[in-house]
Amino acid sequence: MSLLFERLWQGLLDTLLMVGLSSGIALLAGIPLAVFLVTSGRGGLFAAPRLNQLVGSVVNVFRSIPFLILMVALIPFTRLIVGTSYGVWAAVVPLSIAATPFFARIAEVSLREVDQGLIEAAQAMGCQRRHIIWHVLLQEALPGIIGGFTITVVSMINASAMAGAIGAGGLGDLAYRYGYQRFDTEVMLAVIVVLIALVTLVQFSGDWLAKRLNHR
Amino acid sequence: MSKAAAQIFKDEPLASTPFALGHAEANTCTTQRPDPALARIHLQFEGLGKTYRTEQGPVHALHDINLDIRHGEIFGIIGHSGAGKSSLLRTINRLEQATEGQLLIEGQNIAELDEQQLVKLRRRTGMIFQHFNLLSAKTVRENIELPLKVAGIPRGVRRRKVDALLALVGLYGKSETYPAQLSGGQKQRVGIARALVHDPEILLCDEATSALDPETTQSILRLLQEINQHLGLTIVLITHEMSVIRDICDRVVVLDKGRIVEQGHVWEVFGRPKHNTTQTLLAPLQHNLPADLAKRLTPQATWPDDAKVLALYFSGQQREPDLAALSNSLNGRVRLLDGGIERIQGHAVGRLVVAVEASPFTASELVQRVQAWVDRAEVLGYVAVV
Missing domain, CATH: 3.40.50.300 (P-loop containing nucleotide triphosphate hydrolases)
Structure with missing residues (x-):
């Protein structure tokens, strides 16, 4: 029992590390990316339609590659960045690269929903473009962005299970190797319970925060 | 600061x-x-x-x-x-x-x-x-x-x-x-x-x-x-x-x-x-002719003593409507049927609809006579006096 607990604990830590880091990177990179996608379109604040199309296509390419394949394809790149292609840290690279365009597209939708009239009002009151991005776009879309980030974190928890393939460990890997390959039902059930608790907690916190910040 | x-x-x-x-x-x-x-x-x-x-x-x-x-x-x-x-x-x-x-x-x-x-x-x-x-x-x-x-x-x-x-x-x-x-x-x-x-x-x-x-x-x-x-x-x-x-x-x-x-x-x-x-x-914003009045209105007089219905317009060029002068110039029994005057920027603007009974003048003569006191006048028609 204590061995199971130890493995679960280690798996949970690995998962939290992978998901936490990659989601954090997705947050930091995804929001600027989403802002760029929204503002660089035709007639946007920083209109650059060509570049917008190019970046949009790159985002789509990364969005369409299945995570397992992306992970393997990125091995040389991962080795370049973290010095190894194996283990938890190595998994963070492909997870971040998958999560960023995913989150950016969701955040983009929330940013687009900001009423055009608010942008016009901000221009009329003498706001410059950076003010509009900060005070209007980001703050008005914040509840939606938080909802989108919650979805991203949950899907990263999912994707991190596949990171076991490059020896990253984590809960998913535990369930697969012990539960599925060794027919150890007890481990599998325990992992599932922990995952359910984790996803529930993430979703609950995200919903709570989004609701708190929504004054509409 | x-x-x-x-x-x-x-x-x-x-x-x-x-x-x-x-x-x-x-x-x-x-x-x-x-x-x-x-x-x-x-x-x-x-x-x-x-x-x-x-x-x-x-x-x-x-x-x-x-x-x-x-x-x-x-x-x-x-x-x-x-x-x-x-x-x-x-x-x-x-x-x-x-x-x-x-x-x-x-x-x-x-x-x-x-x-x-x-x-x-x-x-x-x-x-x-x-x-x-x-x-x-x-x-x-x-x-x-x-x-x-x-x-x-x-x-x-x-x-x-x-x-x-x-x-x-x-x-x-x-x-x-x-x-x-x-x-x-x-x-x-x-x-x-x-x-x-x-x-x-x-x-x-x-x-x-x-x-x-x-x-x-x-x-x-x-x-x-x-x-x-x-x-x-x-x-x-x-x-x-x-x-x-x-x-x-x-x-x-x-x-x-x-x-x-x-x-x-x-x-x-x-x-x-x-x-x-x-x-x-x-x-x-304008008053239309009330429906009951519009229904009774005929374009031609059916009887010689039918009341003539006139619309008098005030466009703010003149002073406020002078009721005595209007009544004098129309020369008969003048009833106010409908209408109103609004003050816009201190000018009296509006329209009055009046029926003139027992006047010796024809409708077009009435329009001529009242001209000096209104901005514009027109004949709307005739109603039978009940």
Whole structure:
């Protein structure tokens, strides 16, 4: 029992590390990316339609590659960045690269929903473009962005299970190797319970925060 | 205190402005203040036009607009939707760029302003909107102080300024609420406070009362009128409601398909609408002939002693209707059937429908005789005397 607990604990830590880091990177990179996608379109604040199309296509390419394949394809790149292609840290690279365009597209939708009239009002009151991005776009879309980030974190928890393939460990890997390959039902059930608790907690916190910040 | 901050406070007495909101006598003020039509020119449109390039070819949103708006004036722009009023208003703070002609503000061609100067122009030009356009994530205070914040005004100065404005628009004590908790009228008051925060010289109103109920509309119009008088700023408003023009504007232009089809003092345009568009816009305010009367009216006299029904128009050129003179000139028993006289900017404008019985004159003779006392008269028909 204590061995199971130890493995679960280690798996949970690995998962939290992978998901936490990659989601954090997705947050930091995804929001600027989403802002760029929204503002660089035709007639946007920083209109650059060509570049917008190019970046949009790159985002789509990364969005369409299945995570397992992306992970393997990125091995040389991962080795370049973290010095190894194996283990938890190595998994963070492909997870971040998958999560960023995913989150950016969701955040983009929330940013687009900001009423055009608010942008016009901000221009009329003498706001410059950076003010509009900060005070209007980001703050008005914040509840939606938080909802989108919650979805991203949950899907990263999912994707991190596949990171076991490059020896990253984590809960998913535990369930697969012990539960599925060794027919150890007890481990599998325990992992599932922990995952359910984790996803529930993430979703609950995200919903709570989004609701708190929504004054509409 | 920075230079900009010092400037904000040039009108410190704003907070202690002695007028109380809510019980100002809105309509009496218009006659007391000096005629803004005699003031210096504030905004001058010279052959201004706006053409959009679309795949179906060019679309002329505005065409050859020539217009002077004067200091301290409340200037109305009216037209049906799609007439170009919104585009015209937006050329003033360059939310829309004119493609032909030019607009001079205090003699300065605004097309020549660079990015920084444009921001300054916009700070001197407040704007309010039909749907208020308040930021939902910010409190009332944060909404009002945002224009100051982005201009780098220090916190303490912002605080005092916002407090003064909240008092001015009658929202004291609402500073920490979010817009979603306010009524439509209160939201527009926040919008007005936000528009005034940089002490602008011009206030643009984009259908500012179109989303409000009639009572709230009146209170917002009163507030705009008070602001116009006490702060002396020029107000340009667009609307599709003639009643808004009648209630607060000094002069008006009527736009149709991007062109000015009629302009003048409000009482002139109301008293003698020339263009078709003006007449259709005025229609909701006009009395139609009551249905029962219209039914009894015949185009020809059926009996010699039928009463002649005349419509007498007063377009504000003359004094108020002189009832004794009317009665004398019509020479018979004169009954007032319908109608009304409104005072617009101190001019009596309206229409009276009268029935004349037992008069020795024919209907067309009556029209001739009454001419001197009315602006225009016409024969509507005859009714049998019961």
